[in-house]
Amino acid sequence: MEIAVKSGNAIKQQTQCLVLFTGEAGNEPVFTGVDKETGGALSALVKRGDLKQAAGQVLMVPSVTGIKAERVLLVALGKEQPKAADAQKIFAAVAGALKGARVADAAIAFDDITLADQDADWLVQQLARNVSLAAYKFDYYMSKKADEPALVELGQVTLLQAGRKGLEAAKKAAAQGAAIGHGMALARDLGNQPGNVCTPKYLTAQAKELAKGAAKLTVKALGEKEMEKLGMFSFLSVSKGSTEEGQLIIMDYKGGKKGDKPLVLLGKGITFDTGGISLKPGAGMDEMKYDMCGAASVLGAMKSIVEMGLPINVIGMIAAAENMPAGHASKPGDIVTSMSGQTIEILNTDAEGRLVLCDALTYAERFKPKAVVDIATLTGACIVALGHHTSGLMSNNDELAESLLAAGITAGDKAWRLPLAEEYDNQLKSNFADMANIGGPGAGTITAGCFLARYTKEYPWAHIDIAGTAWKSGAEKGASGRPVPLLVQYVLNQL
Template sequence: MQFSILKNNTNFTSNMICILEIFDKINEPKSLQYITQINKNDILNFIKNKKISSHLGSCILVQNFTHPQNAILTVGCGKSKNINIDKYQKIIQAIIKYIKLIKYEKIILFLSSLNISNLNIYWKIRQTIEIIQTELYTLNNFKKHTKIPKIYLNEVLFYIPYRNEIKQAQLAIQHGQSIALGVKIAKDLSNTPPNICDPYYLSHQSYKLQDTNSKKILIEIIDQQEMQKIGMHAYLSVSQGSKKAPYIAVIKYHGSNKPNENPIVLIGKGLTFDSGGISLKPSRKMDEMKYDMCGAGAVLGTMHAVLKLNLNLNIIGILACCENMPDAFACRPGDIVQTLSGKTVEILNTDAEGRLVLCDVLSYVKKFNPQLVIDIATLTGACVVALGHHYTGLMSNCDKLCQKILDASKITYDLVWRLPLHKKFAYQLKSKFADISNVNGNDGGAITAGCFLQEFAEEYRWAHLDIAGTAWTSGKNNSATGRPVALLTQFLIDHMNQKFDEDLNAK
């Protein structure tokens, strides 16, 4: 899909369709002022003679012009003063769903007509690109016969009437396309069945980053023998019931103009299938446990976006890949394992396996002397109970880091909600026989999981994103969402811009 900027008044060309906003009690769409007079008269005459609905998301195709191969699509936008982020998204979604059904190759969007308080053209273009790519997303790799309707749309033009907005618009296209690429990679991986996307497959997908011949990328794969050697026994306890060996992919991106700058570390939980182990999950919706690797998928997608954006940062992405299965060699409730940190963990529930994987990785990344660490994991069903499927759970030992993540959430509308980490929750993890237990019962499950991880992240600034409720949609048409690739990439963009501002102030 190509995204372009249009600067001059619009004259229709072959296979082009203009999108006109229709607001309640406004007779003439504002965007008509940007259309050449000959086409404008035709449109006005049609609007006067026909009943065009302003109902939110309603679309009507108009084809009665001098050149019938061209058209306009009117889209209902409700009341002009009531446009908010949710309504904006519904308007763009309605447009694309309609365009998929008709044979037009180009559309022109007049986004300046859709005013949202405190949100500029950069935000609108970014959101529009991400919505379009989401609406057009399909994965049909595993079907022998499938009727895929042809989508003719191949170019979206954004009309920018004001010169001072052009640079913002160009930047928005660059950022939006890079993030959309990362989201697609994360979704494709997460939607791949677990008999194909096993720990080896997932970890070795990181090598595709080197296909760009970029000298900024270095890949290292840690195998089972190396994990055993360095003492990652908590991690290994999760995979010991599976025939699939565990792997860790370490992706090093050297993008900073200061080679010795401490890296930002992103850790993605990559359980390519989670049966629960001996603490076996119910069979209902167990097929969706292929999505337990969405954290790793999001980290890999983010690294692709980072590389495409050429960010001036040093970043390490880690894919912690393994499979949790029951068999004679599987770990048992009551087992005690020693973590890489030296602390011991009593495993009371083998289905609380993600934290056993992450705790060893959190200890491992200390060797990189990170400036901050963010782990991303489909960690707890308790987080879904607490926040549903709209908000990702956020926990951290650093208020400033939390605020930066929340700021990125506001820009991307990839919603995040902070949960408390208090020592009273940590008390619930006390064990009679080990330093700590991996579960506490049913009370505050998302928070106690965060408290468990915090035990292994005390030496650096750290945040935990529990994406159990936001990583995929459930049901018959279940699919990965690609969250939180947009959030993470925006966080990194903001971090880079802040670093640039600090460097300027220091001079």
């Protein structure tokens, strides 16, 4: 989809769908101007109550006279001045309505939206991000498409402002929003792929594909023999149960100055998680293909960063493996030595994400990073604590934690900080090794964070648990693309 920003008169826009916004008073300048040309037809619909005044309510007007647009989509702003949270609902509603409208192009007159708590550039970025995902679908494996009229795909969207003031800033914001949307789409695609397609080597191939034509991005991957030489036996204790070879993928984006310390984004990439010998229940196990959504979010964020050409050094890492039961898989009670030299008693093979991540966190030391952020569908306990709305965050550095939390609020992709404290860390004690890989039934998300923290003494580090936010179940089953917006906004905030 192509998204453009231009200045012009909404009345004169030749488009299949003109999107207008109006509040309860109905006195917005663009709306009233267009309404006047239609002989008051649009305001009459609003006054009659056809458009309910709640943020994000929509009304498609299939035909209008007096203007060049073929139809008008009216969007309610609500009874009060909208805030950022309202805008997210409004923009999602616009994207959904355009997706179902069977139009090839649309013009969105956004001047009538002013937010109480965000500026115009934020508004344009978020609008572009939502619109870029309007046509997203995952139907690669449908041999027969839905029985419906030929679908007209939305291919061109114009974000329209009345004057030229701030036009260049709006174009930059829209480009950022579209790039974030493209990154989210990639993350969704990867998450939705079945486990028999999306293997560790498939993720390596996707990273290399991303690097094609991107002069600032180089990619390499370590196989199991290379990891064995490095002493990454914690990682290998997971991958050895599968016939699919584990991969440690490194994407090195050199957009900043030579010598500037890079940010490291590290994603958990368990491409399918059976639980290993500690086998998961069969019901719902198909959703364990989503256990690589941390990796997907890193790939998505790197796509956005490359597309925007950001002037910063970023390293994207993916710890990719399958967790399978087999005769040579790890067993509860096994003891392994991590790359750091610390030993781990594996009490539960279903706590495997931390076993691959800990060696990757040690490997990250060689980059002398400014900060490391790992992203993982790590614990079901995070869903118990925070549900499906907010990601969990833990960190050994207050400044880094606050930066990520702030980025999440700006991006509408929120996280909540959980504590890391000695009393939780003590739950990882083992009688036979330096630590156990689980800390018992209490505070499972936090003890998982404490485990990872033992491998991050050399740099500022944060862990984001996305078990509750990376995908949706039920009728809307599918990957969400989170936390790509949070990650990209965090990187943008470092510029």
